[in-house]
Amino acid sequence: MRIKQHPVLTSIVKKEVEFTFEGKTYKGYEGEPIAAALHVNGVRVLRHDHRPRGFFCAIGNCSSCLMEVDGEPNVRVCVEELREGMVIKMQEGKGKLKGGEA
Amino acid sequence: MRKKADVVVIGGGSIGCSVAYNLAKKGFKNIVLLERKYLSSGSTGRCGAGIRQMWGTEMNCLISRGSAEIFKTLGEETGFGDVEFRQSGYLLTTYDPSQTERLRKNLAVQHKLGINSHMITPKEAKEIVPYVNTEGMDAAFFCQEDGHINPFKVTFAFAKGAQDLGVEISRYNSVTDIKYKDRKITSIVTEEGEILTDAVVNAAGAWCKEIGKMIGLSHPVEPERHQILITEPLEDMMGPLVMSFAHDSYIQQVPHGGFIMGYGNPDEPKKINFNHDWSFLEQMAKKAVFQLPVLKDVRFVRQWAGHYEISPDGQPILGSVPEMDNYFMALGCGKGFMLSPMIGKLIAEKMAGEATSLPIDSLSIERFAKGELIVETGVV
Numbered sequence: 516m517r518i519k520q521h522p523v524l525t526s527i528v529k530k531e532v533e534f535t536f537e538g539k540t541y542k543g544y545e546g547e548p549i550a551a552a553l554h555v556n557g558v559r560v561l562r563h564d565h566r567p568r569g570f571f572c573a574i575g576n577c578s579s580c581l582m583e584v585d586g587e588p589n590v591r592v593c594v595e596e597l598r599e600g601m602v603i604k605m606q607e608g609k610g611k612l613k614g615g616e617a
Numbered sequence: 618m619r620k621k622a623d624v625v626v627i628g629g630g631s632i633g634c635s636v637a638y639n640l641a642k643k644g645f646k647n648i649v650l651l652e653r654k655y656l657s658s659g660s661t662g663r664c665g666a667g668i669r670q671m672w673g674t675e676m677n678c679l680i681s682r683g684s685a686e687i688f689k690t691l692g693e694e695t696g697f698g699d700v701e702f703r704q705s706g707y708l709l710t711t712y713d714p715s716q717t718e719r720l721r722k723n724l725a726v727q728h729k730l731g732i733n734s735h736m737i738t739p740k741e742a743k744e745i746v747p748y749v750n751t752e753g754m755d756a757a758f759f760c761q762e763d764g765h766i767n768p769f770k771v772t773f774a775f776a777k778g779a780q781d782l783g784v785e786i787s788r789y790n791s792v793t794d795i796k797y798k799d800r801k802i803t804s805i806v807t808e809e810g811e812i813l814t815d816a817v818v819n820a821a822g823a824w825c826k827e828i829g830k831m832i833g834l835s836h837p838v839e840p841e842r843h844q845i846l847i848t849e850p851l852e853d854m855m856g857p858l859v860m861s862f863a864h865d866s867y868i869q870q871v872p873h874g875g876f877i878m879g880y881g882n883p884d885e886p887k888k889i890n891f892n893h894d895w896s897f898l899e900q901m902a903k904k905a906v907f908q909l910p911v912l913k914d915v916r917f918v919r920q921w922a923g924h925y926e927i928s929p930d931g932q933p934i935l936g937s938v939p940e941m942d943n944y945f946m947a948l949g950c951g952k953g954f955m956l957s958p959m960i961g962k963l964i965a966e967k968m969a970g971e972a973t974s975l976p977i978d979s980l981s982i983e984r985f986a987k988g989e990l991i992v993e994t995g996v997v
Contacts, residue, residue: 587914589849609850609874612911 517555532599548573549592549603550580561592562606582606586613618787621813623647624968627804627828628820629654630661631768631954632947634775635961636818638695641782642877648784649812650776653791653806653824657772659917660822663923663955664875665845665867667858667954668762669707669925670732673723674993675934678730678974687958688766694945695778700770701872706857707763708746710754712907716862717756719994729995734760736779746857748911765858765871775961778909795831800942802832803858816943818964825948837985838948841927842890843881844897846920848912850874855909860997864904867997868912877914878905879926880997893922925951928985931993933960935980936967939964946982951996 521527530545536558543552546594553561562568562579571579575594584590584603588610592603624645626637628994629652629980637650652658662947668688670681673936682728685704713715727734738760739751745759787809794806794967802812819828858869866880878901898920906913928934936944945972947964949956959975966973984990 517624589916590852609852610853612854 516542532597533601534597534599536602536604537601542585545598546596548588549582549595549597549601553592553599553603560605564608581610583610588612618790618807618809619647619649619785619812620810621647622649622875624649624816624818625812625814626650626820627805627820628652628822628824629656629772629786629788630658630659630820630822631657631957632822632949632960633774633818633820634772634779635957636820636947636964637786637961638775638782639961639965640968641779641784643780644968648779650779650784651790651792651807651816652786652788654775655788656786657769659824659959660923660925661768661772662769663734663845663921664783664954665773665869665879666765666768666954667707667763667869667872667953668766669760669858670707671707671720671723671727671758671763671995672993673719673726673733673995675726675730675989676932676975676977676980676991677993678727678732680933680956680963681952681960682730682732683959683962684956685762685972689960690772691774691958692790695774696781697770697774697777700774701765701767703872704762704764705764706745706759708742708749708760708859709758709855710742710749710859710861710863711756711758712753712861712863714755720756720758720862723995727760728959731816731869732760733762734758742777746855746859747845748855748909749859750908750910759857765869766955767872771954771957773935775957786837788896791909792828795828797832802941811868811874816945816968818945818947818968820947822948822953823926825926825946831941832941832944834938834947836934836982837927838928838934838950839887840889840924841881841887841951842877842885842894842922842924843885844901844920844922845877845879846901846917847871847877848899848915848917851876851915854927859908861904861908863995864908865997866901866908868905868909876905876915880904887927889924891922893920899932904924924973926953926994927951930984930990932991933979935960935963936982938982942944956964
């Protein structure tokens with residue numbers, strides 16, 4: 516599933532990191548789009564909004580891949596870079612803000 | 618387009634469509650509504666979509682209260698369907714005692730007219746809107762019966778009601794000239810030809826001055842630009858619209874989930890200006906995050922600009938003018954959308970020669986020449 520060699524990008528430095536999706540731990544490369552790391556791990560459904568939503572435009576335009584990342588809703592995971600220890604969750608509907616309810 | 622009409626309504630915003638609908642309901646037969654672009658394209662479709670009854674003058678209170686009643690049944694009455702009317706409340710916040718005092722005086726006017734508004738403490742405000750920042754807040758005012766309604770759907774509902782009763786709506790058709798003789802307008806010249814008419818209603822909102830000029834009148838109404846933005850949609854979390862008199866801004870979560878927020882700069886030159894700028898985004902973001910810190914990481918989706926037509930006293934201009942016999946004004950003056958149901962009804966009553974449901978003679982344009990102004994200070 517991954518590009519191992521590339522005629523232009525000859526020196527891709529890849530550092531493997533761990534992240535969780537829906538409580539399960541997965542591995543991906545630091546700095547790749549979160550959606551790419553999920554895709555390579557077989558995760559196809561990223562959000563539910565009336566129906567399942569997946570990886571679609573891949574350039575941050577379409578809102579299909581909005582997920583909850585480290586507690587923040589509506590993160591476009593196709594353009595957000597993966598970092599060590601990220602907690603990623605499936606988003607239901609429009610997303611809920613955290614904090615302030617007191 | 619018809620060549621002859623009993624009434625020509627100029628302007629296809631919520632007021633123009635409401636006037637046309639109410640005239641048709643009254644039994645006026647041959648009505649033509651002219652809109653230079655598409656319905657709601659001027660100011661209605663750009664507005665903040667709030668409806669408010671907590672005003673400081675009797676007429677603003679009465680017109681908004683009557684309008685809220687009509688909004689309840691508008692969708693059903695016209696056969697349009699849901700117009701997204703939610704009486705989710707307005708929370709007005711003040712940050713210094715003089716503002717509080719001014720709004721507290723307004724309460725007396727509201728209560729006399731049966732408007733269910735209250736002065737509350739910052740702590741009580743936080744119980745109503747848990748996300749609101751009470752730092753520095755002096756007091757708050759709340760009316761549950763204020764709220765939200767969809768401006769597009771309201772305009773289209775009035776338009777549908779009007780068309781079902783035989784009104785012709787001519788879109789993308791500007792008025793280029795008005796012909797008149799002595800005290801009577803005889804015809805309206807449009808891009809698509811001339812219409813002979815017995816009466817004319819100016820519901821052109823921020824463009825009303827241009828119409829006035831065509832018959833040699835100078836209306837003391839100026840367009841004031843207001844900018845506005847909407848955020849990405851979030852699950853329903855807020856309820857009331859939050860309006861701050863210290864920030865001159867309003868913030869409301871609409872049924873679609875996005876937060877609409879905006880303000881205008883009264884010191885800008887008064888003219889039609891649809892540009893919107895970065896400084897608005899920065900300032901609005903600061904105002905919003907101060908009032909509702911939870912919004913700090915929410916992304917905004919788009920911004921735009923629209924206009925309030927500002928009258929010298931912040932109240933509508935309704936009814937006939939001293940110089941003409943068959944020319945009527947229907948201007949909301951900074952809150953036309955939320956007052957449109959009653960304005961349409963009152964203008965139709967006036968034109969039919971009936972006693973009006975509210976004493977609108979006090980809102981005639983003549984008040985400016987006579988100096989009989991009762992100033993509304995609470996337009997945000």
